[in-house]
Amino acid sequence: MTVLTWSDDRVEQLKKLWEAGLSASQIAAELGNVTRNAVIGKVHRLGLSGRAKSPSSAAPRPRKARPAQHMMRVTRPVARGNTALAQAFEVEVEAEPVTYDNVVPMSQRLSLLELNEATCHWPVGDPSSPDFFFCGGKALSGLPYCAQHSRVAYQPAADRRRAPAKPSTR
Numbered sequence: 001m002t003v004l005t006w007s008d009d010r011v012e013q014l015k016k017l018w019e020a021g022l023s024a025s026q027i028a029a030e031l032g033n034v035t036r037n038a039v040i041g042k043v044h045r046l047g048l049s050g051r052a053k054s055p056s057s058a059a060p061r062p063r064k065a066r067p068a069q070h071m072m073r074v075t076r077p078v079a080r081g082n083t084a085l086a087q088a089f090e091v092e093v094e095a096e097p098v099t100y101d102n103v104v105p106m107s108q109r110l111s112l113l114e115l116n117e118a119t120c121h122w123p124v125g126d127p128s129s130p131d132f133f134f135c136g137g138k139a140l141s142g143l144p145y146c147a148q149h150s151r152v153a154y155q156p157a158a159d160r161r162r163a164p165a166k167p168s169t170r
Contacts, residue, residue, distance in 0.1 A: 004033060006042060014039065018048050110136035120146035122153075 006014075010031060017027045024039040031039070104124060110133060115121055120135035121144040137146035145153055 004038075011042070011046070014042060015046070015048060018043055104133070104135050104137070108136045109133040120144070120149055122146070122149035 013031060014027060017030055022030070024036045024043070027039045028034050028036045109124075110119060112134065114136070115134055118139055120137040120139050122135040122137075123132070124135060125132040135146060135149060137148070139146055140150055143150055143154075
């Protein structure tokens with residue numbers, strides 16, 4: 001590989017060609033024995049930024065007039081993620097019961113060993129505390145929680161994004 005140094009004559013010629021608006025490829029061909037990247041690097045090191053526009057790029061090209069087309073926008077249902085296995089559920093709206101945070105009747109409270117498929121598995125309190133228990137209410141069919149705790153556990157994604165989470169008092 002031949003290392004070519006930039007002589008003063010070649011630098012002057014580079015400056016003139018750059019000012020004339022030639023591309024780096026054209027300058028490399030004119031100078032000979034130098035690559036386009038070498039020309040770009042030298043121009044950058046010399047700080048030659050302002051250059052004349054080539055006659056072809058000086059004037060913007062006139063755009064072709066296109067016939068006006070009326071675009072009809074079709075609204076599509078908003079779906080995020082993979083919807084191949086998505087199921088459409090009809091939700092029955094139940095009356096909102098009066099909710100008290102973590103107030104579970106004493107007779108309903110269960111330990112881990114007392115839980116079964118028909119009872120609510122919602123944990124209440126700190127698991128390392130002796131006061132820890134599970135809700136123990138009547139679980140909804142096919143779910144591990146009662147109606148109240150299912151509403152807390154299974155919120156629609158839109159509602160989770162909209163409403164900030166309430167700080168829980170355990």
